[in-house]
Amino acid sequence: MACTEAYKEHIMYTFNGFCKTVIRFAAINAWRDRSRRRQKEISLEYLTEEKFYPLGTTDEYFEAPYEEYSITMCGQTVILTNGKLAAALLALPEKNREIIFLYFFRHYTQREIGEMYGRCRSTTGYQIHRTLQLLHKEMEVLSHGESESFAL
Structure with a gap:
């Protein structure tokens, strides 16, 4: 077409x-x-x-400094801003504090921590896990105002 x-x-x-x-x-x-x-x-x-609503606000986040809590672990001072965490860490046994310090603050691997203490990696992993559980329980105790201490 x-x-x-x-x-x-x-x-x-x-x-x-x-x-x-x-x-x-x-x-x-x-x-x-x-x-x-x-x-x-x-x-x-x-x-x-x-209604007199202000068009802007001021941020007080940086104006009020945090309270600082210093803890000595493995011969080094760590400054924390959470008071409950600092108190819970101080309530833990020295060995557990050292493991937490090496793993979370110094960023050592589980294998490296295990070699320092003469244990295998899986045992160190278990100790870190168990210490975190104890730390969690201790923080719950501190938040409820009870005075108990947990140890391995």
């Missing part, structure tokens, strides 16, 4: 009309959405004048 010039012109006008209709309805939808939003929005000028 050969396309005549009149048919091509008809297709062009039809497509042109379709595009105009789509654009018109898109504009109507955008206008309706904007109207709905305007009904729900409140001006910042209204908020500041009528």
Whole structure:
């Protein structure tokens, strides 16, 4: 079927009309959405004048310094900002404190800690796990105000 010039012109006008209709309805939808939003929005000028809401706040996070708790483990002083954690660490036996210090603060591997104490890696892993359990229990005790001490 050969396309005549009149048919091509008809297709062009039809497509042109379709595009105009789509654009018109898109504009109507955008206008309706904007109207709905305007009904729900409140001006910042209204908020500041009528209810005296401040437009900004100050962050006091860095202004108030943390309390520092120093603990000596393996001959080195560690400064903590959590008082309960510091008290719980002090309540642990010295050996357990050393293992926690080497693993979490000095970033030694379980194998390296095991070699220092003459044990295998899995035993050191178990000791770290057990010490963390004791530390968790001790912190719970301190948060409830009881005075118990746990040891291995």
